[in-house]
Amino acid sequence: MTALCEHATSIRSHGSLMLTRTLLNAGLIDTIEVTVFPVISGKTGVDRIFDGADDFDLELLQARTFDGHTQVLTYRPTRHS
Template identity: 75%
Template sequence: MVLGATTYSSNAPFLAAGFDRGGFDTWITRMFASPVTVVSGHLTEPLDWPGTTIEAGDPVEVVTRLKAESEVPLRSHGSLTLNRALLNAGLVDTIELTIFPVLSGDTGVDRVFDGVADFDLELLAARTFDGNTQVLTYRPARHA
């Protein structure tokens, strides 16, 4: 997992001693058990999340190196600023969008793709769970 500092900080409390993670789905359970690299210039070690390291510096350079070194695909969750930079740099192989059945036009705070170049998306997979929520997986290609 590769996360930005804000996403790391918002998820770290779920690892506190005594926090009941029994209701998490398998993806979330796997995420919390995965080694994590936090790209941050202001967080310092040690971090509360076991198996977490901090990488300071340009996120594009950090992730380019991590992709070359990793034997498994990297995954990021949340981390809007980080993921926007990685998408614009051509480092994102797939995008998984979760569509929840709610519109938050007045109360929404961040539009996910603000600041991202135009991309065409090729649908690779689609699934529905809980009867309402869609998970769509796309391959991005910069729009010509």
């Protein structure tokens, strides 16, 4: 996942879910970029990405497909009221 902050230099967060949730809840993330890999994993016990985050509506800004399979989706989060 990529968290981009318009106010300064872009921040890319790869694996720090707590940091991403904290920035999102504080209203400091302007866009969220999610990469979707076409794989099904039967593993259990993995944290869900946004557990502990507030509720947000996501507006799709851009969708790109690479290699005919992998997608990169860019969203603008808006706090759900």
